[in-house]
Amino acid sequence: MFSFSVAFDPNRGIGINGVLPWHIREELQLFKKNTLHKNIVMGQTTYDRLPGKLKDRNIFVVSWDDEYHPENVAVIRDLMEFIEQHKDDETEYIICGGASIYTQAYPYCQKGYVSIMKDEYEVDAYLDCFEKNDWNIIEEAEYEKFIYYLLERKRNGID
Numbered sequence: 001m002f003s004f005s006v007a008f009d010p011n012r013g014i015g016i017n018g019v020l021p022w023h024i025r026e027e028l029q030l031f032k033k034n035t036l037h038k039n040i041v042m043g044q045t046t047y048d049r050l051p052g053k054l055k056d057r058n059i060f061v062v063s064w065d066d067e068y069h070p071e072n073v074a075v076i077r078d079l080m081e082f083i084e085q086h087k088d089d090e091t092e093y094i095i096c097g098g099a100s101i102y103t104q105a106y107p108y109c110q111k112g113y114v115s116i117m118k119d120e121y122e123v124d125a126y127l128d129c130f131e132k133n134d135w136n137i138i139e140e141a142e143y144e145k146f147i148y149y150l151l152e153r154k155r156n157g158i159d
């Protein structure tokens with residue numbers, strides 16, 4: 001099963017110069033809580049620019065580069081093949097960006113951990129794929145700088 005974790009601003013901005021546009025402790029704590037001891041999937045740009053190590057998570061990095069072998073992570077050379085192989089697993093794989101990885105994986109995500117910032121930021125990377133009508137809100141919590149939502153994909157057809 002695939003899910004995704006993202007934080008975006010009112011203009012759908014998610015990144016600037018390869019890093020996050022904001023530094024919000026509560027949002028980072030939520031990310032940690034939601035991803036700890038789980039499988040997380042992220043693009044090479046996002047992984048290489050992380051400010052610190054992500055401990056106690058099973059990390060998969062998406063890269064075309066055959067020479068790319070970072071320590072202690074698994075490398076995904078073909079994201080769509082990986083999704084096809086794991087989309088029906090009971091195990092959760094959380095897509096953690098960046099922009100290009102969200103776009104490719106979004107149609108397969110059944111759950112979302114989403115923080116929407118209240119302020120606008122300077123950004124150069126966007127979440128183009130997100131449609132709020134695709135989702136039911138399961139949980140909602142307001143913080144000083146953002147609102148957090150736990151989302152579940154709406155089912156098609158008759159339940």
Ligand SMILES: NC(=O)c1ccc[n+]([C@@H]2O[C@H](COP(=O)([O-])OP(=O)(O)OC[C@H]3O[C@@H](n4cnc5c(N)ncnc54)[C@H](OP(=O)(O)O)[C@@H]3O)[C@@H](O)[C@H]2O)c1
Binds near residue numbers: 005063
């Ligand atoms: N706000 C948030 O929640 C959040 C979360 C994560 C990241 N971000 C931000 O997003 C920005 C980075 O996004 P990005 O789109 O530039 O980079 P990215 O998605 O992290 O990584 C892109 C890399 O993955 C490769 N790639 C893409 N699709 C692939 C596939 N199907 N198979 C193999 N390799 C593939 C790309 O190669 P090619 O370029 O050759 O296609 C490129 O090297 C940063 O600013 C980061 O901080 C924000």
